Amino acid sequence: MKSGRGSPSAFYKYTSIEQMKKKAKILMFAGALLPLLLFVFPLWKITLEAPQYPTPLGMYIYINDFADANPHDIKNINLMNHYVGMKYIPDAIPEFKIFPAGIIITTIIGLLIAFKANYKWYLYWFILMGVLSAAGLYDFYLWEHDYGYDLDPKAIMKFTNPDGSIMGFQPPLFGSKDILNFTAHSYPQLGAFGLALGMGISFVAYLIGKKNNKIQ
Template sequence: MLVGVALLAGIFLMPIWQITLSAPQYPEPIGMNIWINKIVDMNPYDLKNINLMNHYVGMADIPERIPEMDYYSKVIYGMIGLGLFFAFFGKSFLHLTWLLLMVIIGMFGVYDFWYWEYTYGHNLDPHAAIKFLDEAGNLLTYQPPLIGEATILNFVATSWPHVGAYVLMASMTLVTLSYLKARKGH
């Protein structure tokens, strides 16, 4: 369990998610890397360029940090501390408790990410300079996919886990193996 919990700290060292936008006017895709505690350009000035484009269709700016990121960091630090404390006792039910808490936290994190994307793509300024309407005359929305690829006007938006997400999965896998081993020992 100790190694799995320690590995969890790795998500502070690398992005956990990446969203990219590809379009004919951009020779290289632009995008953002989402870390547990910040949002950064995939390439220099990408976030600024995305915000400039989005302004014209009425989308809010993407900040370099959202309030939830402060909480996420504290929750992960707390889970690392709790995991180290639980590892000291070596009891299988404590391993399982930690895993279940991580699953609940992970599910909440995915929901929060989806909700952030939904809100960002649907709460448009009705006074935007450019408005695109669907066939029914409704204002188009610009929600990137939670995971995968979607076409939004002339952009192809992709949203995929990044290295940090795989580190998180590896951490949980190691703790799962530790739980199974501890369970067999009792």
């Protein structure tokens, strides 16, 4: 390797241990703030495509709300789904209170760690966020499953699988799936990317902190 800015010898010319520490701290600070994007941008989006819907039906999932992708989409999804006995998408669910509180609390913890704690705590925060996100996703899956399988016994149309069991209409947790005449897509949105990026950055902050610690 030629000597230059990229080489370790040059690196030390420009950075000191203190600067490294500061860098990790700033990253942790940014990482803790990024999940707040969830208050502005949606977490997830479910889209339903069918020939009769040249503009697909879509629903954004925010941490505190369900929202139409285009005006009246949720009303029209409900209208479609009542034929197979699915419940209406509720106006509010308990998660709309729990998720925002969770994000605010973990952000405060993250900021405290950035200000006060050492780099090991960056990893703990990363793990905490990972566990909570996994729990959130599992909760989302449970809701979707209930939504797709807890059908009105007086449903207008009843469908069965080839094995004779009642057909469910659970949208995919992640990815795309054909459900009767619809193709359902389920993908994370900007808010989720903010969360993931924040977690990623906190982990990078941890790595820098760790490396710095070794050099020390």
